[in-house]
Amino acid sequence: MRRLFGSVRARATLGATVVVTIALVAAGTAVLLSLWSNLSGQAGTQAERAARAVATELSGGAGYDRLSLDDDDRPVQIVDGSKRLVAATEDLERISGTGTDAVRVQAAQPGRGDDGDDDALRPGEIGEDVDFGDGSATIDGDTADYRFAAVEVSVTGKGTLTVYAGAPLAAEQSAVRTALTVMLIGLPLLLAVVAGVTWLVTRRALRPVEGIRREMAAITASQDLARRVPVPETHDEVARLARTTNETLAALEASVERQRRFVADASHELRSPIASLRTQLEVGAAHPELLDVGGAVEDTVRLQRLAADLLLLARLDAGEGPGEARFDLGTLVREETAQRAGVTVAAESVEVAGSRGQLARVLANLLDNARRHARQRVAVTLRTENGWAVLGVADDGAGVPPAERERIFERFVRLDDARSRDDGGAGLGLAIARDVALRHGGTLTVREAPEGGALFELRLPVPWRRSEGSCGSVPQCGRTA
Structure with missing residues (x-):
């Protein structure tokens, strides 16, 4: 049972059926009550x-024995002011729901008169007010339910009389029973139709979802991220x-592919310095006089830099934030370029927020890249422009072809001329620089320098x-340390 109603289709069908059931029961009850009220009103009329017909005869002076009480086989009682039955239908055997249950005329009681001096009605007048009630009566052996009406009439010499007359409710009860029977038969059939239609419609609506689920299960089992789930032709939420x-x-496949390529490239880049270092150490162990200490140190430094780059990329991929520390970027630029020959600097004092160490690494990577490709200088x-700090590193080398200006920021990507240089680069410097720039809310691009080389x-x-009083065009207006 729990598994059955764990289905969206089953819950939707059950919910729709319950709602329709409540609505139909409420509507059916209202219809039956309205039908009974209407038919009961007709019987009351x-x-x-x-x-009033009997009251009219009485007001005209007709005697009790001359009243037409037996014409329609309906129960009629006439009661005087003392609640004494003075006239009734001849074959009346039992009655309830009126002012008295007497069915035989009662003799007048001594000492009690029938005339009332304070009657509200004038002699011969019939009352406007009518009292209604439900009861039953037995006439000539036939018992039935009736709707009774009570009308008062003032008769000269007899005082105020109350006439009770009943109208049968058999037709009304039959109509209500018929309507109830139809509802009891039709309600289950209608609910079955509603449940069936809801089940089929929900099944049709959820069929694409089931297709998506099956395909996702197959992708999980096969680990083939190149597969895609079917897209229905509809333009709804499922599509x-x-x-x-x-x-x-697609994003997951690209991420996994980048990770796989990263691991493969990292393994390849690590293998070369490790193999070279091992070879030199093995040769040195066998022939100490042939040990190339300088080469071993160079390979160790290369290996150390590569490991540091990989660790930084791993931290960036893990979501390491840049922080909110503020510092002078111009001071950082002057410190990084102080020990580098052939570098000219024109830097303003510009305060930025973020990680000083990471931005120092970006600048160092850009300078190393420029130095490798520059001919002479x-x-x-460093300047400010519309609320941005703009740091430019230009060289007078061959530049970067337009088709390669985005690819060079990919990891382990080196252009052919860079690969021909034995400079120890692994193609990670520019990738690290762009990742750091993006995490600081900035950008890193390359274009042609005025001297014809590359300008990063x-x-x-x-x-x-806040003390400036106005944001102007600053992109991070309102930011605080």
């Missing part, structure tokens, strides 16, 4: 008409779910100071 799922699978500039441009947002 008939009873009132019969009571959007399928498209979003495929986008997620490297130029570093780092843009970082300048934090807004």
Whole structure:
């Protein structure tokens, strides 16, 4: 049972059936009550008409023995002011629901008169008010339910009399029973139709979801991220779910592929310095006079730098934040370029927020890259522009072809001329620089330098100071340390 109602289709069907059941029961009850009220009102009208007909005869001076009480086989009682039955239908055997249950005329009681001096009605007048009630009566052996109407009439010499006349409720009860029977038969059939239609419609609506689930299960089992879930031709939420799922699978596939390529490239890059270092150490162990200490140190430094780059990339991929510390980027630029020959610097004092160590690494990577490709000189500039700190590193080398200006920021990517250099680069410097720039809310791009080489441009947002009084065009207006 729990497994059955664990299905969305079953819950939707049950919910729809319960709601329709409640609605139908409420509507059916209202219809039956309205039908009974309407038919009961009609019976009351008939009873009132019969009571007023007898009251009219009494007001005209007709005697009790001359009243037409037996014409319609309806129960009629006439009661005087002392609640004494003075006239009734001849074959009346039992009655309830009126002012008295007497069915035989009662003799007048001594000492009690029938005339009332304070009657509200004038002699010969019939009362406007009518009292209704339900009861039963037995006439000539036949018992039935009736709607009774009570009408008062003032008769000269007899005082105020009350005429009770009944109208049968058999037709009304039959109509209500018929309507109830139809509802009791039709309600289950209608509920069955509602449940069946809801089940089929829900099944049809959820069929694409089941297809998505099966395909996702197959992808999980096969670990084939190149597969995609089927997208239905509809333009509803299920189709959007399928498209979003495929986008997620595509992003996951790209991420896994990048990770796989990263691991493969890292393994390859690590293998070369380790193998070279091992060879030199083995040769040195066998022939100490042939040990190339300088080469071993160079390979060790290369290996250390590569390991540091890989660790930094791992931290960035894990979501390491840049922090909120503020410092002068111009001071950092002057410190990093102080020990580098052939570098010209024109740097303003610009305060930025973030990780000083990470931005120092970005600048060092850009300077190393420029130095490897420059013919003679490297130029570093720092300025502010529309709320951004713009750091430029330009060289006078061959530049970067337009088709390669985005690819060089990918990990382990080196252009052919860079690969021909034995400089120990692993193709991680520019990738690290862009990742750090993005995590600081900035950008890193490359274009042609005025001297014809490559110009790498780092843009970082300048934090807004409340004392300045206005944000202007600063991109991070309102940011505080």
